[in-house]
Amino acid sequence: MTNADLVALAELLPAERIVTAPAQLETLSRDFYWYSPILKRDLSDRRAEVVVQARDVEDVKAIIRFAFGRRIPLTLRGAGTGNYGQCIPTHGGIVLDLAALDRIHGISPDGVAVCDPAARLASIENAARQVGWELRCYPSTFVKAGVAGFCAGGSGGIGSITWGGLRENGTVHALTILTMEAEPREIRLAGPDIFRILHAWGTNGVIVQVELRLAPRTNWAQLAVAHPEFPASFDFVEAIAKNDSFKKRLTSCFEWPLPSHFTPLQKWVPKGRALAFFEVADDQLQRLADAAKNGGGEVCFVAPYTEPRRGTLLSDYTWNHTTLWALKGDPSLTYLQCGFSATEARSQIRRLKARFGDDFLMHVEFVRWDNVVTPGSIPVIRYSTDERLREMIAFCEGIGVSVANPHVNFLEGSGRWRPDDAKLVAKQEYDPRGLLNPGKMRGFAASLEGVSGNAPLEAAA
Numbered sequence: 122m123t124n125a126d127l128v129a130l131a132e133l134l135p136a137e138r139i140v141t142a143p144a145q146l147e148t149l150s151r152d153f154y155w156y157s158p159i160l161k162r163d164l165s166d167r168r169a170e171v172v173v174q175a176r177d178v179e180d181v182k183a184i185i186r187f188a189f190g191r192r193i194p195l196t197l198r199g200a201g202t203g204n205y206g207q208c209i210p211t212h213g214g215i216v217l218d219l220a221a222l223d224r225i226h227g228i229s230p231d232g233v234a235v236c237d238p239a240a241r242l243a244s245i246e247n248a249a250r251q252v253g254w255e256l257r258c259y260p261s262t263f264v265k266a267g268v269a270g271f272c273a274g275g276s277g278g279i280g281s282i283t284w285g286g287l288r289e290n291g292t293v294h295a296l297t298i299l300t301m302e303a304e305p306r307e308i309r310l311a312g313p314d315i316f317r318i319l320h321a322w323g324t325n326g327v328i329v330q331v332e333l334r335l336a337p338r339t340n341w342a343q344l345a346v347a348h349p350e351f352p353a354s355f356d357f358v359e360a361i362a363k364n365d366s367f368k369k370r371l372t373s374c375f376e377w378p379l380p381s382h383f384t385p386l387q388k389w390v391p392k393g394r395a396l397a398f399f400e401v402a403d404d405q406l407q408r409l410a411d412a413a414k415n416g417g418g419e420v421c422f423v424a425p426y427t428e429p430r431r432g433t434l435l436s437d438y439t440w441n442h443t444t445l446w447a448l449k450g451d452p453s454l455t456y457l458q459c460g461f462s463a464t465e466a467r468s469q470i471r472r473l474k475a476r477f478g479d480d481f482l483m484h485v486e487f488v489r490w491d492n493v494v495t496p497g498s499i500p501v502i503r504y505s506t507d508e509r510l511r512e513m514i515a516f517c518e519g520i521g522v523s524v525a526n527p528h529v530n531f532l533e534g535s536g537r538w539r540p541d542d543a544k545l546v547a548k549q550e551y552d553p554r555g556l557l558n559p560g561k562m563r564g565f566a567a568s569l570e571g572v573s574g575n576a577p578l579e580a581a582a
């Protein structure tokens with residue numbers, strides 16, 4: 122950006138909403154990319170030239186016009202809890218901080234929450250519960266994370282054992298976006314059209330409103346069960362995950378020593394054992410405890426339902442929080458995101474353990490993908506070299522375990538690309554100059570004949 126750009130920006134917004142202080146620029150250009158030693162190495166020097174804090178949709182439109190007219194890259198930021206450097210502005214330019222757009226506009230009688238892009242998921246959950254609803258699924262970062270950031274960067278979480286991933290079952294009812302054009306168009310996408318924008322990392326439209334379909338409210342209780350070995354823990358959790366008579370939100374299991382990293386829980390975590398965490402309907406807590414004891418497990422933590430929910434929950438140690446706790450304890454660890462076979466998972470796990478031993482620690486989150494209860498997994502792995510990491514990924518794929526690679530900074534490599542190229546088509550339509558989060562959708566550069574690298578910023582004009 123030139124000095125003239127900065128002077129013009131100062132005429133557009135009050136000074137207190139234009140951030141140029143180096144320390145703040147650095148903070149607001151980052152997410153949790155550092156989980157990956159590769160992204161940490163490759164992205165640490167990338168930052169915005171300026172961060173702009175929008176207060177309302179009119180501000181967002183003004184910034185779009187400004188950036189489009191001056192051909193300045195624009196990267197969107199919610200709460201910055203994403204992984205893979207999704208919101209790191211690799212081409213500099215402007216980071217548009219949307220955190221102040223956080224209102225919940227309402228919840229319809231049939232359970233659809235209408236929200237600003239940075240409405241926090243925990244606020245939506247609280248508001249929904251007051252009128253008999255709750256989120257269908259949410260990431261373990263739900264206290265901080267915003268709803269548009271979840272739609273643009275996340276995939277599922279607590280609740281996905283019943284409701285599937287965020288992309289499934291109409292959970293995202295509609296998304297309203299602004300296009301990146303001289304005069305931004307406002308477009309509401311519903312039904313299958315949401316897949317043009319969902320999990321596109323803010324590369325092809327600015328989400329300004331999310332309509333999220335909710336679930337009827339349940340009073341959830343928590344339970345932890347220890348087993349001597351991981352296979353027994355896996356068997357028990359899978360049995361509960363597949364048992365439709367249990368109403369549940371969380372079905373997780375961890376191989377030892379992962380539970381040793383859950384520092385605040387050490388007063389009750391049994392040493393050397395595998396651990397399983399559940400959230401089930403409060404009136405089913407005793408039945409689950411009985412099933413655990415009958416199956417050879419030891420119930421080591423029970424928390425019946427209370428409202429409001431205070432302090433930490435077992436879910437604060439699940440999903441990608443498991444990795445965070447492990448990384449705090451041992452910075453040489455990192456992670457993968459794996460999809461095991463619903464029928465072959467036991468033998469796949471055995472083969473991985475035989476090959477990689479304690480360098481590949483099992484953490485499984487059962488989910489209902491496409492209506493099949495499946496062991497999703499975020500294994501915690503030891504990083505030594507890029508080559509060893511590639512070897513682990515190749516081995517997984519060789520035995521039928523899919524990997525959504527969290528060590529790459531572009532959409533197509535991260536395992537969530539759709540074969541219909543809907544996101545690419547949307548980018549060509551809504552961001553013709555390739556200014557939104559440039560570099561993250563490689564297919565866009567390739568689609569501009571003979572052009573590569575940074576060139577789309579110039580070439581598509």
Ligand SMILES: Cc1cc2nc3c(=O)[nH]c(=O)nc-3n(C[C@H](O)[C@H](O)[C@H](O)COP(=O)(O)OP(=O)(O)OC[C@H]3O[C@@H](n4cnc5c(N)ncnc54)[C@H](O)[C@@H]3O)c2cc1C
Nearest residue numbers: 199200201202203260261267270271274275276323328440
């Ligand atoms: C400890 C930890 C645990 C996690 N657990 C989970 C989990 O259980 N499940 C899960 O799915 N994810 C998980 N994540 C990833 C992340 O927390 C979620 O995806 C979260 O919902 C992101 O929300 P955010 O507001 O922080 O988004 P950000 O990090 O700010 O942004 C994420 C992406 O969305 C884009 N974006 C932001 N706002 C907009 C907008 N208005 N329009 C268009 N694009 C936009 C950004 O440019 C970026 O590409 C975890 C991450 C961490 C660090």
